[in-house]
Amino acid sequence: MNNRRKIVVIGASNVGSAVANKIADFQLATEVALIDLNEDKAWGEAKDSSHATSCVYSTNIKFHLGTYEDCKDANIIVITAGPSIRPGETPDRLKLAGTNAKIMSSVMSEIVKYTKEAMIIMITNPLDVATYVVSTQFDYPRNLILGTGTMLETYRFRRILADKYQVDPKNINGYVLGEHGNSAFVAWSTTGCAGFALEHLDEYFHHTEKLDKKAVENELVQVAYDVINKKGFTNTGIAMAACRFIKAVLYDEHTILPCSAVLEGEYGLHDVALSIPRMICATGIMRSFEVHLTDEEMDKLHAAAKSVRGALDGAGIK
Numbered sequence: 001m002n003n004r005r006k007i008v009v010i011g012a013s014n015v016g017s018a019v020a021n022k023i024a025d026f027q028l029a030t031e032v033a034l035i036d037l038n039e040d041k042a043w044g045e046a047k048d049s050s051h052a053t054s055c056v057y058s059t060n061i062k063f064h065l066g067t068y069e070d071c072k073d074a075n076i077i078v079i080t081a082g083p084s085i086r087p088g089e090t091p092d093r094l095k096l097a098g099t100n101a102k103i104m105s106s107v108m109s110e111i112v113k114y115t116k117e118a119m120i121i122m123i124t125n126p127l128d129v130a131t132y133v134v135s136t137q138f139d140y141p142r143n144l145i146l147g148t149g150t151m152l153e154t155y156r157f158r159r160i161l162a163d164k165y166q167v168d169p170k171n172i173n174g175y176v177l178g179e180h181g182n183s184a185f186v187a188w189s190t191t192g193c194a195g196f197a198l199e200h201l202d203e204y205f206h207h208t209e210k211l212d213k214k215a216v217e218n219e220l221v222q223v224a225y226d227v228i229n230k231k232g233f234t235n236t237g238i239a240m241a242a243c244r245f246i247k248a249v250l251y252d253e254h255t256i257l258p259c260s261a262v263l264e265g266e267y268g269l270h271d272v273a274l275s276i277p278r279m280i281c282a283t284g285i286m287r288s289f290e291v292h293l294t295d296e297e298m299d300k301l302h303a304a305a306k307s308v309r310g311a312l313d314g315a316g317i318k
Contacts, residue, residue, distance in 0.1 A: 005029045005250060008070050008118075010107055011080035012036035015123055017045045018239035019078055020063070024049060027059040028246050033066025033074070036081075042066070068110040074118045076246055079134070081107055082124045087229045097129045097311040104133045108140070116140050119249050119284055121242055122147040122260070127180035128308045131260045132273040133317060143284040147260030149275030150176045151241040153184045154258050157220050164216075165205045167193060174198075175258045175291075176220065177275055178304030184275075185300040186217055189293060245280060252282035256289065266290050267301055271318075272309045274301070 007029045009016050016034065023029050032049070036042035043065040050063040071077055082100040104124060111120070122145065124130040131147035134140070153176035155169075162169035174191025178184050191198045202210055227234050248255045256277050263269040266276060266288055279286040293301065312318075 004031065004073070004075070006031040006033070006070070006074045006076075007246070008033045008035065008066055008074045008077045009080065010035045010077065011082070011124070012038070012042040012045045013080070014233045014235040015084070015238055016078075016080040017049075018235035019080060019123070019242050020045065020049055021052075022239040022243045023246065024052065024058065024061055024063075026243055026247065027061075028243060028250060029061055030059075031062040031064075033064055033070040035066045035068065035070070039065060069114055071111050071118060072114040074115065076119045076121060076249060077111060077115075078121045078123065078242055078246075079104070079107060079130075080123045082130075084125055084233060087232055095126075097126050098315040100124055100126065100130055101133050101315045101317055104130050105137060108134050108138045112138055112140060116144075118144070120145045121245050123238060123242060125180070126308070126311060128260050128273045128275075129311050129315065129317070132262055132308075132312060135262045135273065137317075141284075142262060143286070145261065146245060146278075146280070146285055147180070147273060147275070148238060148241045148245065149180050149260030150178065150184050150258045151244065151275075152238050153180065153220060155237055155241060156223060157186055157216070160216055160219055160223075161191075161193075164211070165193065165201060165207070167205075175277060177258060177277075177297075178301050179274060179308050180260060181307075182221055183300070183304040183307045184221070185297065185304065186213070186220065187291070187293060187297050188213060189297060190291060248280040249282060249284065254279055254281045254286065256280075259285070261285055261288070263305070267293075267298065269302070269305050272305045272312070274304055274308065276301075 012034045034042040034046045046063040082103045122131045135145045158169040158172040171194040175187045258275045260273050260275045262273045277289040
């Protein structure tokens with residue numbers, strides 16, 4: 001792999017185009033290739049983004065229509081291809097399992113013709129199913145395959161809690177773990193604010209009404225579908241999450257983030273991909289952490305595993 005920062009984005013619709021533009025905003029690449037079955041769409045998105053690089057505040061990134069051959073010298077490949085939940089549809093990402101599993105197999109069949117060295121960042125839903133397929137059906141190093149997973153739910157959770165206490169969401173720490181979807185759960189045992197313990201937040205922020213954890217959890221699940229139904233899709237938050245992982249890889253950060261990968265015995269789980277805290281560096285996933293969870297949280301993690309495994313089984317994926 002060379003020292004250029006070349007990123008390939010597969011899928012140039014709402015999410016893929018948002019990822020490409022966030023890459024530009026944060027100056028994370030020297031070259032971005034967009035691949036899509038609709039080549040006109042990919043060409044148009046690339047050309048539109050390239051026009052913005054003329055601004056004095058922009059980096060002169062080379063945006064262009066790509067082919068799978070561009071993967072040959074790419075540092076990072078972001079996969080967003082495949083249909084998503086649309087307004088009015090059943091609010092369950094797992095419904096997409098069969099369709100998008102086939103699409104992932106097709107995409108990976110092309111990628112492995114050209115590289116087994118690039119970091120692959122998965123966004124396609126159902127995220128954990130797609131991550132599992134890409135990780136297990138091809139001879140690709142697993143440390144180089146990372147699903148954005150519950151990073152987005154974690155961002156949403158921190159925003160919700162920050163709004164309650166009127167504080168910077170970056171002061172909120174704690175994770176949402178498990179499935180990127182309806183069975184995601186807040187790991188309250190990991191949650192605090194700027195070093196303040198969760199059980200003292202109402203006291204510190206002078207709240208007379210106690211924190212309603214259940215209401216926060218319900219809002220966390222519902223808000224994604226509210227955005228889809230009102231806006232038509234979600235793309236900005238997930239693009240930010242993807243770029244957070246890209247930056248962690250490019251800058252060899254050794255940062256710990258919740259992301260999806262195949263579990264290999266963590267929490268006694270196998271044969272499924274879920275989000276738990278993982279350390280990300282230049283070589284991809286460096287290690288996973290079995291953070292101490294309460295019995296209730298452990299039950300929710302295993303329920304998430306059962307949910308995702310059920311979708312895999314339903315799609316005939318071993």
